[in-house]
Amino acid sequence: MTTARFVPGTFTPAPGRGRRGRMLATHARVETALTLRHGEQILLTLLIPLALLLGLSLLDVLPAGEFAGMERVDWITPRILALAVLSSAFTGQAIALGFDRRYGVLKRLSATALPRWLLVAGRLVAALVVVALQVLVLGGVAALLGWSPSAAGIAFGVVLLALGTLCFGALGVLLGGALKAEAVLALANIVWFVLLLAGGILMVPSALPDAYATVVALLPSGALAEGLHAALVDGTFSAGACAVLAVWTAVAAAIATRTTKLT
Numbered sequence: 001m002t003t004a005r006f007v008p009g010t011f012t013p014a015p016g017r018g019r020r021g022r023m024l025a026t027h028a029r030v031e032t033a034l035t036l037r038h039g040e041q042i043l044l045t046l047l048i049p050l051a052l053l054l055g056l057s058l059l060d061v062l063p064a065g066e067f068a069g070m071e072r073v074d075w076i077t078p079r080i081l082a083l084a085v086l087s088s089a090f091t092g093q094a095i096a097l098g099f100d101r102r103y104g105v106l107k108r109l110s111a112t113a114l115p116r117w118l119l120v121a122g123r124l125v126a127a128l129v130v131v132a133l134q135v136l137v138l139g140g141v142a143a144l145l146g147w148s149p150s151a152a153g154i155a156f157g158v159v160l161l162a163l164g165t166l167c168f169g170a171l172g173v174l175l176g177g178a179l180k181a182e183a184v185l186a187l188a189n190i191v192w193f194v195l196l197l198a199g200g201i202l203m204v205p206s207a208l209p210d211a212y213a214t215v216v217a218l219l220p221s222g223a224l225a226e227g228l229h230a231a232l233v234d235g236t237f238s239a240g241a242c243a244v245l246a247v248w249t250a251v252a253a254a255i256a257t258r259t260t261k262l263t
Contacts, residue, residue: 023114027122032129035092045088046134053080053138057145070233077142077149078157078228079201084134085161086195086221089127089168090175091188097123097176097260098184106262117257120173127169131161150235157231160241164224167245170252171220177260195221204229220248 035041055061057073100106109119139147149157175191176184196202200222205213216222217240227241 020118024118024122024125027114027118028125028129031123031126035088035096035126035130036133038096041088041092041096045084045092045130046137049080049084049087049134049138050141052083053077053141054145056080057142071146071148073142073145073147074149074233075229077138077147078232079225080138080142081135081157081161082164082221082225082228083196083201084138085131085164085224086168086192086201088130088134089124089165090172091192092130093123093127093169093172094176094184094188095181097173098179098181098188101177101261101263102181104263106260110262116260120170120253120256120260123173124166124169127172128162128165131165135161149232152235153231153233153237156235156237157228160224160227160231160238160245163242163245163249164220164227167220167224167249167252170249170256173260174252174256177256195219201225218244220245 035045053076056076097106106119114122172188175188179187198216199219200216203216205216205222205226208216217226223238223241223244227238227245230236230238230241
């Protein structure tokens with residue numbers, strides 16, 4: 001009589017949806033790897049912010065009155081970090097999602113057990129990982145240039161970077177999931193330039209007309225840049241900046257989970 005090699009039931013099929021945490025981790029890992037392998041994404045998310053950090057820190061491009069007696073690199077670095085978040089979490093995510101839809105990636109993912117909200121969450125987690133790598137590289141280069149952030153505000157800065165990433169990531173998914181790839185490519189880059197030049201990143205609200213300064217302070221770009229400046233330069237926590245980012249995040253994520261198209 002032959003003895004069974006395996007205990008009965010060892011290979012019994014158990015169909016069903018996997019654990020949500022595991023699905024989220026796997027999806028986020030894939031999205032992160034795809035982002036880091038894409039040359040144009042690296043240019044947008046790292047090389048351009050790095051070039052601006054070096055150029056604006058070493059060259060007399062911005063008016064000297066902006067720095068109010070502080071080191072140029074101390075004033076520039078928080079705003080370059082805000083730009084890095086904008087580049088990767090918003091522009092990069094929007095363009096990647098738009099072309100994923102065009103080439104049928106999301107349509108194929110829809111045949112799996114991944115719910116729509118997890119598709120959004122996975123991209124946001126991937127954006128957090130990319131931003132963490134950006135901060136390490138840009139912060140290291142800024143330190144070599146003499147950057148000395150406020151020790152008391154570093155924890156505040158980390159909170160703002162995470163919240164800003166979630167905010168711009170949700171906005172990127174909202175844009176990339178609703179429009180055609182060509183429209184996303186054009187609009188995402190236009191928004192990037194507009195927010196860089198007139199959205200509170202390089203032009204501080206205090207230097208703008210009162211009415212426009214109020215609008216800029218309510219934009220996610222202006223809130224993130226000013227919040228990081230307060231944290232990393234002054235060592236203070238900006239509750240107003242966090243509130244603005246939280247509201248934008250909640251609204252964009254709620255809309256994106258309902259409007260993201262598969263094709």
